[in-house]
Amino acid sequence: xxxxxxxxxxxxxxxxxxxxxxxxxxxxxxxxxxxxxxxxxxxxxxxxxxxxxxxxxxxxxxxxxxxxxxxxxxxxxxxxxxxxxxxxxxxxxxxxxxxxxxxxxxxxxxxxxxxxxxxxxxxxxxxxxxxxxxxxxxxxxxxxxxxxxxxxxxxxxxxxxxxxxxxxxxxxxxxxxxxxxxxxxxxxxxxxxxxxxxxxxxxxxxxxxxxxxxxxxxxxxxxxxxxxxxxxxxxxxxxxxxxxxxxxxxxxxxxxxxxxxxxxxxxxxxxxxxxxxxxxxxxxxxxxxxxxxxxxxxxxxxxxxxxxxxxxxxxxxxxxxxxxxxxxxxxxxxxxxxxxxxxxxxxxxxxxxxxxxxxxxxxxxxxxxxxxxxxxxxxxxxxxxxxxxxxxxxxxxxxxxxxxxxxxxxxxxxxxxxxxxxxxxxxxxxxxxxxxxxxxxxxxxxxxxxxxxxxxxxxxxxxxxxxxxxxxxxxxxxxxxxxxxxxxxxxxxxxxxxxxxxxxxxxxxxxxxxxxxxxxxxxxxxxxxxxxxxxxxxxxxxxxxxxxxxxxxxxxxxxxxxxxxxxxxxxxxxxxxxxxxxxxxxxxxxxxxxxxxxxxxxxxxxxxxxxxxxxxxxxxxxxxxxxxxxxxxxxxxxxxxxxxxxxxxxxxx
Amino acid sequence: xxxxxxxxxxxxxxxxxxxxxxxxxxxxxxxxxxxxxxxxxxxxxxxxxxxxxxxxxxxxxxxxxxxxxxxxxxxxxxxxxxxxxxxxxxxxxxxxxxxxxxxxxxxxxxxxxxxxxxxxxxxxxxxxxxxxxxxxxxxxxxxxxxx
Amino acid sequence: xxxxxxxxxxxxxxxxxxxxxxxxxxxxxxxxxxxxxxxxxxxxxxxxxxxxxxxxxxxxxxxxxxxxxxxxxxxxxxxxxxxxxxxxxxxxxxxxxxxxxxxxxxxxxxxxxxxxxxxxxxxxxxxxxxxxxxxxxxxxxxxxxxxxxxxxxxxxxxxxxxxxxxxxxxxxxxxxxxx
Numbered sequence: 001x002x003x004x005x006x007x008x009x010x011x012x013x014x015x016x017x018x019x020x021x022x023x024x025x026x027x028x029x030x031x032x033x034x035x036x037x038x039x040x041x042x043x044x045x046x047x048x049x050x051x052x053x054x055x056x057x058x059x060x061x062x063x064x065x066x067x068x069x070x071x072x073x074x075x076x077x078x079x080x081x082x083x084x085x086x087x088x089x090x091x092x093x094x095x096x097x098x099x100x101x102x103x104x105x106x107x108x109x110x111x112x113x114x115x116x117x118x119x120x121x122x123x124x125x126x127x128x129x130x131x132x133x134x135x136x137x138x139x140x141x142x143x144x145x146x147x148x149x150x151x152x153x154x155x156x157x158x159x160x161x162x163x164x165x166x167x168x169x170x171x172x173x174x175x176x177x178x179x180x181x182x183x184x185x186x187x188x189x190x191x192x193x194x195x196x197x198x199x200x201x202x203x204x205x206x207x208x209x210x211x212x213x214x215x216x217x218x219x220x221x222x223x224x225x226x227x228x229x230x231x232x233x234x235x236x237x238x239x240x241x242x243x244x245x246x247x248x249x250x251x252x253x254x255x256x257x258x259x260x261x262x263x264x265x266x267x268x269x270x271x272x273x274x275x276x277x278x279x280x281x282x283x284x285x286x287x288x289x290x291x292x293x294x295x296x297x298x299x300x301x302x303x304x305x306x307x308x309x310x311x312x313x314x315x316x317x318x319x320x321x322x323x324x325x326x327x328x329x330x331x332x333x334x335x336x337x338x339x340x341x342x343x344x345x346x347x348x349x350x351x352x353x354x355x356x357x358x359x360x361x362x363x364x365x366x367x368x369x370x371x372x373x374x375x376x377x378x379x380x381x382x383x384x385x386x387x388x389x390x391x392x393x394x395x396x397x398x399x400x401x402x403x404x405x406x407x408x409x410x411x412x413x414x415x416x417x418x419x420x421x422x423x424x425x426x427x428x429x430x431x432x433x434x435x436x437x438x439x440x441x442x443x444x445x446x447x448x449x450x451x452x453x454x455x456x457x458x459x460x461x462x463x464x465x466x467x468x469x470x471x472x473x474x475x476x477x478x479x480x481x482x483x484x485x486x487x488x489x490x491x492x493x494x495x496x497x498x499x500x501x502x503x504x505x506x507x508x509x510x511x512x513x514x515x516x517x518x519x520x521x522x523x524x525x526x527x528x529x530x531x532x533x534x535x536x537x538x539x540x541x542x543x544x545x546x547x548x549x550x551x552x553x554x555x556x557x558x559x560x561x562x563x564x565x566x567x568x569x570x571x572x573x574x575x576x577x578x579x580x581x582x583x584x585x586x587x588x589x590x591x592x593x594x595x596x597x598x599x600x601x602x603x604x605x606x607x608x609x610x611x612x613x614x615x616x617x618x619x620x621x622x623x624x625x626x627x628x629x630x631x632x633x634x635x636x637x638x639x640x641x642x643x644x645x646x647x648x649x650x651x652x653x
Numbered sequence: 654x655x656x657x658x659x660x661x662x663x664x665x666x667x668x669x670x671x672x673x674x675x676x677x678x679x680x681x682x683x684x685x686x687x688x689x690x691x692x693x694x695x696x697x698x699x700x701x702x703x704x705x706x707x708x709x710x711x712x713x714x715x716x717x718x719x720x721x722x723x724x725x726x727x728x729x730x731x732x733x734x735x736x737x738x739x740x741x742x743x744x745x746x747x748x749x750x751x752x753x754x755x756x757x758x759x760x761x762x763x764x765x766x767x768x769x770x771x772x773x774x775x776x777x778x779x780x781x782x783x784x785x786x787x788x789x790x791x792x793x794x795x796x797x798x799x800x
Numbered sequence: 801x802x803x804x805x806x807x808x809x810x811x812x813x814x815x816x817x818x819x820x821x822x823x824x825x826x827x828x829x830x831x832x833x834x835x836x837x838x839x840x841x842x843x844x845x846x847x848x849x850x851x852x853x854x855x856x857x858x859x860x861x862x863x864x865x866x867x868x869x870x871x872x873x874x875x876x877x878x879x880x881x882x883x884x885x886x887x888x889x890x891x892x893x894x895x896x897x898x899x900x901x902x903x904x905x906x907x908x909x910x911x912x913x914x915x916x917x918x919x920x921x922x923x924x925x926x927x928x929x930x931x932x933x934x935x936x937x938x939x940x941x942x943x944x945x946x947x948x949x950x951x952x953x954x955x956x957x958x959x960x961x962x963x964x965x966x967x968x969x970x971x972x973x974x975x976x977x978x979x
Contacts, residue, residue: 069878154878273804326808327808329804329808334804377820382681382682385675386678386751389674389678393674396667397667514735575740599715601715745926
């Protein structure tokens with residue numbers, strides 16, 4: 001019964017999405033209040049039905065209803081309850097339902113917080129989001145129904161993939177999807193602007209908080225995924241340039257460019273066509289990512305590996321949505337750009353460079369990701385593109401970007417006197433150079449060109465980010481306080497520097513060693529001693545494990561014990577390695593069990609990873625900056641504006 | 654003018670570096686039968702895939718270095734690897750390895766991959782196995798026809 | 801002016817590449833079976849239900865047949881099983897099964913609990929037959945012609961759509977009459 005209710009609710013939501021899309025669009029065209037008024041109720045109704053559907057699927061998991069094929073394929077009686085819930089979005093069909101739920105959620109938020117938007121504009125925005133919802137719901141119902149029955153019902157399920165039975169990976173998809181799906185708001189705003197032909201500074205001001213909010217969730221989502229891969233995949237890596245990872249990173253890069261481009265459009269009314277194109281591209285890359293991951297077109301360890309019929313559907317959807325948006329763009333963009341000027345040394349220039357460098361980085365990553373496909377279609381050879389290409393291709397535009405970032409944030413709009421800039425930044429620059437070269441030398445005993453460049457750039461950005469906040473704080477009360485927008489910017493940029501420092505140091509100084517250990521043996525890696533004390537068998541709720549006890553010493557002092565495990569999950573019989581990690585703010589010590597080597601010896605991977613936590617901490621700081629910026633008062637100003645209008649007109653406040 | 658010239662030069666250098674990085678890190682997949690015939694890139698890393706021959710996994714007790722044979726059921730290739738083998742590595746499994754061939758015809762791997770779960774074989778491996786088997790059948794047929 | 805059309809053109813080209821990439825001929829899951837159009841590989845296996853008897857391609861020599869690779873650990877096999885049962889009742893084309901990388905006891909239980917759509921199943925525990933046929937995941941279904949040639953290879957659960965759109969026309973062409 002419940003699965004059928006869930007299925008039916010989706011069909012109802014599909015019907016509502018048609019209304020939500022067609023009627024307001026028509027209404028905006030004809031200035032028909034009634035038709036436009038359908039938008040909000042339809043959106044709320046859609047959300048309610050999709051939520052019901054999602055609830056039904058969750059209930060089926062909690063009840064271990066193995067007459068539902070999806071539940072039987074991804075759950076098991078002995079699966080811990082928390083994972084029964086996270087299994088809902090653990091595979092293709094369920095994760096699509098999550099997508100659609102979050103899309104409906106964002107739409108409801110837009111309905112709620114759009115009272116100051118002109119009627120026609122908000123009607124169009126909600127209509128576009130309804131259209132997107134229609135496409136995804138249709139796809140789900142036609143090709144990926146999570147409520148499909150399995151009769152006769154299985155006695156027990158096939159279990160959730162052990163890799164997914166982990167708290168980090170449980171919340172990573174929802175947070176990531178909030179970001180991906182959130183870019184649809186900026187997309188919808190762009191389409192609405194192109195339909196009406198009006199794009200001005202007010203439009204940019206409206207779009208900014210939505211974009212920043214989506215961006216910050218995407219930042220956290222990607223960071224969580226990276227952190228999870230590090231501690232769960234067992235081998236100490238934190239980024240593999242896998243197609244699925246790249247699929248999430250590219251929208252982030254373009255989203256970052258979009259945030260900055262919106263700033264220019266809001267402040268100066270410039271870069272309108274850039275901003276439009278970036279708004280279209282950010283969400284397009286989200287859609288493209290969905291396509292790459294679910295169509296089976298690329299081989300990836302992560303991909304959902306579905307079939308090409310689904311791929312064709314998504315591709316058709318992509319073609320209509322993105323193609324349509326780009327047609328609108330080709331039509332409207334030429335008439336949008338204004339001629340306001342700016343001098344070479346100005347914030348506008350830096351932001352142009354910012355856009356260009358981010359787009360180049362995205363293009364290089366896209367190229368590397370799709371290259372195996374292109375090459376295979378051209379001459380049949382099967383190639384793979386290794387991580388070093390991506391690392392180099394990414395670093396090339398990014399190093400200049402980071403260096404320029406520090407300068408750009410202090411550059412005035414329109415025209416900046418170079419002298420003032422130099423004066424402001426001279427001291428931080430010198431400190432950065434000195435610290436960037438000395439610190440690695442002192443603490444880690446080495447230096448190299450890449451290392452120096454990275455460290456200097458990181459410290460340079462961090463120092464540059466705090467100049468204005470410190471000055472403002474010093475000036476104390478009575479002076480003009482920094483806006484949240486400015487504080488957010490400083491915090492986010494500081495986060496970037498933090499992140500770069502982590503990446504630079506861990507890349508340069510990480511030590512990885514595979515060793516053979518017998519019980520009682522000690523091995524020295526990077527100045528730490530690792531001793532295998534013992535091995536014992538343990539069990540978990542749905543697995544058996546061999547657990548090692550490894551003691552870690554430094555200079556003779558006991559630091560801690562870690563317990564790496566080799567687990568065998570009972571149902572899928574797949575082995576899994578759980579690393580033992582001794583975490584610290586400035587370094588991680590990472591131990592993973594390998595295989596028995598004979599003679600009572602075991603292979604063990606021992607790793608020293610300095611400053612690795614800075615990577616994820618840096619990302620969280622970036623997201624925090626986004627949160628602060630998005631909450632800036634000026635995005636809520638119109639409430640006060642309405643206040644003053646009412647007072648002027650003599651109505652009670 | 655100087656600014657423009659420097660920018661162009663900078664972009665040109667960056668483009669060259671990127672292209673070089675791409676070429677250096679693009680790896681071809683080579684079938685084991687082809688490796689035996691000598692059709693493999695001599696001076697760069699490439700990928701091979703096949704089934705781990707039953708009973709071929711050897712390591713000196715207590716040592717990390719492991720040797721095993723890979724086959725596409727027509728030809729064999731010995732692989733050396735000095736790291737921790739992936740969880741799903743076992744005899745009879747389809748795996749993929751990255752590395753290069755050394756002077757004595759042994760494939761020195763710097764990475765060994767086994768994907769997904771034990772019931773999934775990398776598509777390139779399946780394809781090359783089937784091709785090799787077909788070629789073998791064709792050969793035995795033509796030999797039988799000759800007699 | 802023209803520069804604003806560039807993104808659209810670039811996107812169009814990309815979609816073109818993707819369409820080619822999704823082409824079922826190229827489909828990574830339906831890998832160009834090296835045998836498509838060629839003679840299917842021979843096999844000779846112990847029978848699943850009667851271990852001391854054997855089954856080989858001679859069993860269907862001279863007729864159009866379906867060979868289906870299945871296993872008890874495979875979720876897709878559960879999905880297609882109902883349809884295979886239906887086919888075994890309604891279609892004249894015999895279905896032969898190859899129980900791939902599986903264990904005998906659970907396999908026998910599976911067939912007795914769910915029904916046996918196969919004329920006979922071979923037991924390919926060590927997967928040599930699977931390898932010879934280029935099988936890399938279950939379920940996989942092959943359509944073999946009267947002369948022993950592989951007419952079709954289908955990956956994943958056999959759906960009614962695939963049967964009606966791909967298999968039936970090929971069967972009609974091979975047999976010259978309705979199956």
